[in-house]
Amino acid sequence: MSSYTQITYEERYQIYTLLKIGKNQSEIAEFLGRDKSSISREIRRNKGKRGYRPRQAQQYAKNRQKAVPKYKAMTDEMIQSIESELRHEWSPEQISGRAKLVGRPTVSHETIYQHIWKDKQQGGDLYKSLRCQGKKYQKRRNGKSTRGAIKNAVSIDKRPKAVDEMKRVGDWEIDTVIGKNHKGAIVTIVEKKTRFLTAALVSSKHAEPVTSATLTLLTSFKGRLHTITADNGKEFAYHEEITEKLGAKVYFAHPYSSWERGLNENTNGLLRQYFPKGTDFTQLTQAEIDFAVARINNRPRKVLGFKTATEMMDKSLSRLAA
Secondary structure (H helix, E strand, O other), X not given: OOOOOOOOHHHHHHHHHHHHOOOOHHHHHHHHOOOHHHHHHHHHHHOEOOEOOHHHHHHHHHHHHHHOOOOOOOOHHHHHHHHHHXXXXXXXXXXXXXXXXXXXXXXXXXXXXXXXXXXXXXXXXXXXXXXXXXXXXXXXXOOEOOOOOOOOOOEHHHOOOHHHHOOOOXXXXXXXXXXXXXXXXXXEXXXXXXXXXXXXXXXXXXXXXXXXXXXXHHHHHHHHOOEEEEOOOHHHOOHHHHHHHHOOEEEEOXXXXXXXXXXXXXXXXXXXXXXXXXXXXXXXXXXXXXXXXXXXHOOOEHHHOOEOHHHHHHHHHHHHHO
């Protein structure tokens, strides 16, 4: 017997003819020089309601071949593009999803991961571009917050239900990221529907600089401001001034309920990729913050159908201006 090859159209005619004259599968296999199991499988898989017919069998076989996923080799152009986007902190899934969205040739995110690990085995550093996430949370102290009460704070329980539905643009979450030895901070504000981030470096985590930064960051989005959700940090004590000047009501999450501001927590994790814990914020510049924010906002997001936060916010603002 010869090694296996696909059964040809001519062989299918021979199988049909031999069946018609009463030959069994063993005899057909011997006549064609095929293994009996190959003939059995061919007849079983490619026969129709009227029995085995060569044209129908040929079409069934072609349809089955088309349905089999084909391995797609990474071209030099693909590799160059993929590695560039990896170094811009895009994940393999974001790279693959974005390419499909814009109609660019690509491979699966699994194939990209394989490329990264192969590169690592060969001494490359692509793997260092992959994000690692992890966050430690402040321990509860008998279930009570030690951060102090904020005057006239409005609970998240009173926040409009429309915020959770995320059908509109204009609901924001605010937080601060703290530097080494609690010196310096970054005010981060992210919009829930578009995932658009804006951030500013402040000298301290006190209410006055945080409020000033908040007003500066959000003033240009006045037409897209409905609500702002914060934690119970004292840096948000001037929330009434923010509401008065921006027209957006500030709501406060429950103590130690970080999931109520899950988007902000996640986005801070993305920012920590650029400024890990232990970073001396007193040595940072706003330009460095702006660079990291631009990278995050221009990264395709699966939750946005592999569009970017910048594209989503620009589209929203253009509708507002129309």
